[in-house]
Amino acid sequence: MKKIQTICLLAACCLATGAAGAETISPEAIQAKAKTCAACHGEDGNASASPMYPRLAGQYHDYLARALHEYKSGERKNAIMAGFAATLSEAEIQGLSDYFGHMPGKLDDLSHHQ
């Protein structure tokens, strides 16, 4: 009996994560969401007008996603970013990270500067 319960639980978990993974979001919706980010990080993701905010354009997309997850969980503390990240779904975090990560930017690895 206990075995059946475990199997059911596992199946439910698989279904739940499967559903979350399947959540899709249109490029248009991501672009609309990115307008909020642009207020500080710039339309082009370069935050040229406000050096207190990081440039996002050309940053590794998985680092951007990591940062958003940390803001969402509270591991990384920032009053402004906590508010925004709290509202984002997993698909939105991935979509926005891809969107800014693939923009041409001014960021670079240090390998070209040593």
Added chain:
Amino acid sequence: MTKALFARVLPLAALLYATAPYGAEPTSSQAARGDAKAGRALVYTCGGCHGVPGYGNAYPHYHVPRIAGQNYDYLVAALTEYKKGERAHPTMRAQGESLSEKDISDIAAYLSSLTP
């Protein structure tokens, strides 16, 4: 006598009061920027991770960020947060703890001056 002293001291005090907020909080770029040349020598250590294209944090896996060309004030804020223990990454916390405030502004001055 007192009046004359007052006349001299008062404008001075007013001037000090007026300029103090700017002197005390050099938040924005120009005035209190670090020394990029000194920063260049310090950044040697950073290259161990940030200078390897595609280098990843072990667990959880994600790429260590590109920091060349990042904005000055943001870099100062990030390194200061690591120094104070407000950001959690263990390696970066250790690095931050070893840096003085001047080191941090020098590093930020150098990194923000880089262009691809």
